[in-house]
Amino acid sequence: MSGRTCLAIVLAAGEGTRMRSSRPKVLHAVAGCSLLGHVLATLKRIETSAVAIVLGPEHGDVSADARKNTAESQLFVQFERRGTAHAVLAAKAAIEAGADDILVIFGDTPLIRPQTLAALRAAIADGAAVAVLGFKPADPIGYGRLVTQGPELLAIVEHADANDKERTIALCNAGLMALDGKVALKILERIGNANRKGEYYLTDAVKIARDMKLRTVAMESTEDEVMGINTKAQLADAEAVMQHRLRQAALEAGVTLVAPETVHLAADTKLGRDVTVEPYVVFGPGVTVEDGATIRSFSHLAGAHVGKDAIVGPFARLRPGAQLEEGVHIGNFVEIKEALIEAGVKANHLSYIGDARVGAGANVGAGTITCNYDGAAKHRTDIGKGAFIGSNSALVAPVKIGDGAYVGSGSVITADVPADALALGRGRQTVKEGWAKRLRDLKSLIKKKA
Ligand code: UD1
Numbered sequence: 339m340s341g342r343t344c345l346a347i348v349l350a351a352g353e354g355t356r357m358r359s360s361r362p363k364v365l366h367a368v369a370g371c372s373l374l375g376h377v378l379a380t381l382k383r384i385e386t387s388a389v390a391i392v393l394g395p396e397h398g399d400v401s402a403d404a405r406k407n408t409a410e411s412q413l414f415v416q417f418e419r420r421g422t423a424h425a426v427l428a429a430k431a432a433i434e435a436g437a438d439d440i441l442v443i444f445g446d447t448p449l450i451r452p453q454t455l456a457a458l459r460a461a462i463a464d465g466a467a468v469a470v471l472g473f474k475p476a477d478p479i480g481y482g483r484l485v486t487q488g489p490e491l492l493a494i495v496e497h498a499d500a501n502d503k504e505r506t507i508a509l510c511n512a513g514l515m516a517l518d519g520k521v522a523l524k525i526l527e528r529i530g531n532a533n534r535k536g537e538y539y540l541t542d543a544v545k546i547a548r549d550m551k552l553r554t555v556a557m558e559s560t561e562d563e564v565m566g567i568n569t570k571a572q573l574a575d576a577e578a579v580m581q582h583r584l585r586q587a588a589l590e591a592g593v594t595l596v597a598p599e600t601v602h603l604a605a606d607t608k609l610g611r612d613v614t615v616e617p618y619v620v621f622g623p624g625v626t627v628e629d630g631a632t633i634r635s636f637s638h639l640a641g642a643h644v645g646k647d648a649i650v651g652p653f654a655r656l657r658p659g660a661q662l663e664e665g666v667h668i669g670n671f672v673e674i675k676e677a678l679i680e681a682g683v684k685a686n687h688l689s690y691i692g693d694a695r696v697g698a699g700a701n702v703g704a705g706t707i708t709c710n711y712d713g714a715a716k717h718r719t720d721i722g723k724g725a726f727i728g729s730n731s732a733l734v735a736p737v738k739i740g741d742g743a744y745v746g747s748g749s750v751i752t753a754d755v756p757a758d759a760l761a762l763g764r765g766r767q768t769v770k771e772g773w774a775k776r777l778r779d780l781k782s783l784i785k786k787k788a
């Protein structure tokens with residue numbers, strides 16, 4: 339935004355009692371990312387110059403999440419929950435540092451869009467001292483009501499304090515607002531707690547600004563954008579809205595989703611052009627799929643990279659650290675974890691490849707298992723370029739299969755195999771001529787006698 343500085347204050351001190359969870363509310367996830375993480379990602383897109391997060395006193399986990407999401411955020415603790423204005427003032431030091439625009443947003447409102455926050459800031463740039471975001475909820479009970487006159491906002495009346503006439507107002511307070519940095523502190527410090535709940539209401543900023551002869555305005559957004567998450571049911575509703583947005587964005591970017599409503603995406607899923615995703619695929623966090631790849635039905639991917647034109651699934655599982663290079667084929671019931679699968683490798687059926695490298699062009703037969711865990715530590719398997727691993731082989735790590743080597747079916751490989759060698763790690767086959775026929779004859783003789 340045209341050279342103006344912006345401090346965003348994120349309120350996240352709520353206890354989230356209604357989630358009935360031991361986890362702090364803002365750490366619950368939507369599309370594989372915490373509620374707080376979504377808010378911080380949105381703030382990044384409007385290029386705020388500073389972010390202050392207000393936490394409750396026992397929110398150690400939240401600060402770890404905040405640091406993961408943004409290195410630059412400052413954390414403040416609100417020791418007693420005495421209202422939204424009190425919470426904002428917990429970040430007083432950040433406000434004093436100075437900014438042209440101050441945005442106050444809630445940590446439990448993950449669907450807010452950057453353009454909406456930008457519009458609030460534009461109202462401040464335009465001369466308003468306070469700009470408040472409103473919406474018209476299907477059920478307004480519990481929300482503060484916005485008393486307006488044209489675009490001017492005259493007051494916000496909390497539901498508990500509103501009279502019958504004020505309660506008929508459809509436009510409600512979404513909770514988010516922008517303040518002019520020059521007057522913000524003056525306004526905030528005048529807020530008192532003479533109301534039914536005895537709390538310091540941020541919403542009183544409007545009346546105070548007007549008493550100071552300053553302009554206050556209201557803007558309107560859609561209900562789903564400002565949906566606050568208080569319960570697990572609302573968390574599921576937010577997930578549905580987010581999934582819809584992510585699928586639309588993927589379709590617009592040139593991805594083919596055969597049955598979009600069955601594909602579950604993460605907020606950070608990156609799908610290239612001409613990627614095809616068949617029905618019923620789940621993307622956990624941290625997945626990148628390069629151009630032209632196909633993810634077939636019922637596959638589950640997380641923390642994985644899928645190279646150009648690769649084919650994954652149906653029924654494949656790519657776990658964190660799975661790196662598939664160009665043209666790799668991973669088929670049904672194959673699990674890959676922490677493994678580099680080089681270009682052109684085929685592993686089409688029933689395998690586990692973990693803590694490994696599979697060299698370019700190698701063929702991994704059905705039922706191949708890298709035995710990477712000895713009960714105490716993990717060990718690596720290295721399969722050379724162009725190697726051929728026969729079906730139902732167990733590669734007991736640490737072990738190396740040389741380039742171009744051949745492992746006979748059913749082998750248990752416990753020692754390194756040199757390049758271009760054949761390894762048969764199984765017992766010699768014995769044959770007893772006529773044995774099966776003699777068994778059958780004996781059985782029928784016993785039956786006749788009985
Ligand atoms: C608030 C608004 C109300 C609006 C509604 C929208 C005020 C006074 N009221 O009401 O007009 O319609 O949001 O959802 O602002 N928080 C703290 N510390 C506190 C109190 C709150 O960090 O001491 C945080 C909460 O974690 C939450 C947010 O501020 O993220 C809003 O608080 P909440 O108690 O939910 O306010 P509401 O009563 O819903």
Ligand code: MG
Pocket residue numbers: 566
């Ligand atoms: Mg609330």
